Amino acid sequence: MPEALLAGLRVVEISSYVATPLCGLTLAQLGADVVRVEPLGGAPDRTRWPLSDEGTSLYWTGLNKGKRAIAVDLATAGGRERVADLIVHSGPCVVVTNTDRHPELTYEALSARRPDVIHALLEGRADGGGAVDYTVQAATGFPLITGPAALPAPVNHVLPAWDLAAGLYLATGLLAAERRRLQTGRGTSLRLALEDVALATAGNLGYLAEAQVTDHERTKSGNDIYGTYGRDFTTADGVRVVIVVLTERHWAKLLTATGLTDTFAALAASLGIDFTGEAARYDHRDLISALLAQWFERTPFAKAAEALEGHRILWQRYRTFAELPRSGALDGELFATLDQPGVGPHRAPKSPLVVDGTRLDPRPAPGIGEHNAEVLA
Structure with missing residues (x-):
C-alpha cells in the first residue's frame, strides 16, 4: 500500500460527541497519528447509544477508529500542562478541540510556546453561547419545512447534518493551515461555530436569499423535492x-x-x-x-x-439499516472486517476517499488511556 497522505502528521484531539471526533477520524483515515485526549475514566460520549450487546458504544467506536487514546486529569493544572507539553514537543502539531475551558490548551497559550502550532476550536455559537446539532436545527428553520405537509409541529432530522458538516469543515481548514505552515512555517488559529455552519449552508443553498428577496414562504412538502x-x-x-x-x-x-x-x-x-x-x-x-x-x-x-x-x-x-448487511451493501471495497474489543468482528467503513486506487483498512478504536505509556513516555 502506498504511504498514507498524512503520514507523519500528529493530531491531538481534545473533544467529544460528533463534529470534532469526525474531524479526527477523517484525518486518521488519511494516515495522520491522531491522539485522543480524555479525562480520567473516559470522555462522556464513550457510553452513547447505540450499544453492542456487551454494552460498548457503537457510536464511540465508530467515530474513533484508528486513533490512539490517553487519559489525563484535565481538572488539574498539572494534567493540562502534561497535554500542553505533548503538543509543544510533538513536532509540528495540529490541535482540534471543542472546549476552551482549559487555559493552558488555548491557541494563545500554546502558540506562545510553539509559534507554528495549528489550533482549531469548535464552538456552539459565534457569540460563545452553547449549541448542539438539534438546537441549531431549531434556530435555523429547517425543522419547520421537514416532514409531512399535514403535520404542523417541527420535525428535527435524525441525521446530525450540522455536526457532520462542521467536522468536515474543520478537517478542510486544518489541512489548509498545514499547507500554509509547510510553505511559511506559520501557525494558525481556526474557530468554527456549529450554528454558523448551518446558517452558511442555508445561505449557500438559497434558502435565506429566498426569504429576503421574495414573498415565498417555504412550507413542508413531505417527500416531494422542492422545485423539481x-x-x-x-x-x-x-x-x-x-x-x-x-x-x-x-x-x-x-x-x-x-x-x-x-x-x-x-x-x-x-x-x-x-x-x-x-x-x-x-x-x-x-x-x-x-x-x-x-x-x-x-x-x-x-x-x-x-x-x-x-x-x-x-x-x-x-431499506432499513438491518436490511443493508443482508443486501450485500457492505460487501464492497468501502468496508473491511474489524474486530473491535467489546463489539466483536463486523464490517466497518474505511474512508470514502480512494487515494491512488486504495484506502487504509479500519483499525480498532482505543480503550481508555490505552496509549498513555507510549505517547506520554
Missing part, C-alpha cells in the same frame, strides 16, 4: 421506492419506462401544460404522481426495478 419532481411510491407487492426527475431527459426516460408517454402527451395538449419544464413538473406534481402511482400499484417490484434500471432512472428502494 421526486416522490415515493409503493409497488404491487408492497415495496416502497423513491424516484427523482431532474432533467427533461430523465422525464422522457421515466415516461418510456412506465409506458406513459402518450398519456402525458395527451394531458399536455388538453391542459396546456409543458411537462418538460422542471417548474411545471413541480407545480403539477400531484397530477403526475396520481398516474405514476397507478403504474407502481399494478407492477411488482422486480418488474418495476427492471424497467427503472433499464432506462437509467434515478431511483432506489427504501
